Amino acid sequence: MVARRGRPVAPLVLTDDESETLQRWIQRADSQALAQRCRIVLRCAAGNTNKQVAEELGVSPEMVCKWRQRFIDKRLDGLADKPRPGAPRTITDEAVENVIVATLERQPKDGTHWSRSTMAAETGLSQSAVGRIWKSLGINPHQDDTFTISTDPQFIAKVRDVVGFYLDPPEKALVLCVDEKAQIEAERNAAALPMTPGIPWRTHEYAHHGITTVFAALDLAMGELYGSIHRRHRAAEFKKFLATVDSTVPADLDVHVICDNYSTHKSPTITRWLAAHPRFHMHFTPTYSSWLNQVERWSGLLTDQKLRRSVHRSIQAFENDIRGWINTRNNNPRPFNWTKSADEILERLAPYLQRIPGAAH
Structure with missing residues (x-):
């Protein structure tokens, strides 16, 4: 029997909270890169090899290996980008998520949809910060449209x-x-x-x-x-x-x-x-x-x-x-x-x- 070559892949096991958070980040991530990292981790946790995950998501095996190991070492915090030069961020990821969750899942007490001023009063952020978050995600609470779901059995x-x-x-x-x-x-x-x-x-x-x-x-x-x-x-x-x-x-x-x-x-x-x-x-x-x-x-x-x-x-x-x-x-x-x-x-x-x-x- 020929011995298997290569380094053994470290097992990746998620807690229920981590799995739920990764799924939520995929749906609401303000960065496609973060959403991709979450997909990599979820597929690795499902028992797929680095090569299988790479082929399924259309990325390199090296990228899969990198984010698998980063998650094992630092868990959810390991999926964030490393700090870059320049002034530090003043709005946390939690604050951004609060704006997104409130916009998509709740209505203001005195209206049917949020405005920048009502969301700013709700979250404590400035109106311009709220506007930037909405713009980055393509969210427009003031707009509406209609659609009809087909009931055709075929x-x-x-x-x-x-x-x-x-x-x-x-x-x-x-x-x-x-x-x-x-x-x-x-x-x-x-x-x-x-x-x-x-x-x-x-x-x-x-x-x-x-x-x-x-x-x-x-x-x-x-x-x-x-x-x-x-x-x-x-x-x-x-x-x-x-x-x-x-x-x-x-x-x-x-x-x-x-x-x-x-x-x-x-x-x-x-x-x-x-x-x-x-x-x-x-x-x-x-x-x-x-x-x-x-x-x-x-x-x-x-x-x-x-x-x-x-x-x-x-x-x-x-x-x-x-x-x-x-x-x-x-x-x-x-x-x-x-x-x-x-x-x-x-x-x-x-x-x-x-x-x-x-x-x-």
């Missing part, structure tokens, strides 16, 4: 299906991301007042001239858009749009259509049309997951670059302007670059689902 399967087309599209097939931009309103009679230094673009007169709907199909590979405009938004109009796509796409290609769960896309009229056109295959995004459809990026560009500041005195002029914008973009089409795998998306969503009662089921 959420995971649909995410893998759609993302699979983005990352590995099939051969001899066309993948189209389809959606409707409905109820677009032609409005505004007169041109806006132009920007001047210190004064933004401004509008001063509105008149409603009617509404229209843009049916759009984004070619995943080429970035070209198939667009069709209709005054109504029904299964009949969607069927006409699919027929237009069918007549445009070469007959030897299968067509995979990625779209949402809107009732128009699943109506008996569309079901019968699809049965008569077997080269068309529908793939539905999960409910409340429009962000998964790449055509939403195009829809946002249409709003920002054309609709938000356009001036039209008739619905016909409005529709012609949209057609012109689509044609101009198709003269130099550019596909969007999707980079996230299904596993990465699901891993990113997991912490949010765990914080919401019933959302993970």
Whole structure:
């Protein structure tokens, strides 16, 4: 038997308090470097070798060895950076953590969210110190947003299906991301007042001239858009749009259509049309997951670059302007670059689902 070479690795055993602290630092660390050291220690404590930890975290074995030994020698204090030249810190790590915990887990007694002044009064720090801590972590208590968690029982399967087309599209097939931009309103009679230094673009007169709907199909590979405009938004109009796509796409290609769960896309009229056109295959995004459809990026560009500041005195002029914008973009089409795998998306969503009662089921 060949003797094992190399120095024996010192065992690393954590107390319950140390394990809890390391997990908390990973979630709230104001330094990614500290979070990485905590991950190294936790994996070492789980019985992994230095090489296994290095491969899993994408760091060098020497780094794993360094922080394993530093923790064994000095425990939690060993994970901090060594003092650097310059004036000593006046705000302790404990004070920083108190600000973070209070901001994320508690509300002030007289309000729904913290301000710099109320947090300063709570912690005894200056308002500027509170502001620096928040800024370093990207915390903005004055801002809010909304989101909706999908309740689709096939959420995971649909995410893998759609993302699979983005990352590995099939051969001899066309993948189209389809959606409707409905109820677009032609409005505004007169041109806006132009920007001047210190004064933004401004509008001063509105008149409603009617509404229209843009049916759009984004070619995943080429970035070209198939667009069709209709005054109504029904299964009949969607069927006409699919027929237009069918007549445009070469007959030897299968067509995979990625779209949402809107009732128009699943109506008996569309079901019968699809049965008569077997080269068309529908793939539905999960409910409340429009962000998964790449055509939403195009829809946002249409709003920002054309609709938000356009001036039209008739619905016909409005529709012609949209057609012109689509044609101009198709003269130099550019596909969007999707980079996230299904596993990465699901891993990113997991912490949010765990914080919401019933959302993970």
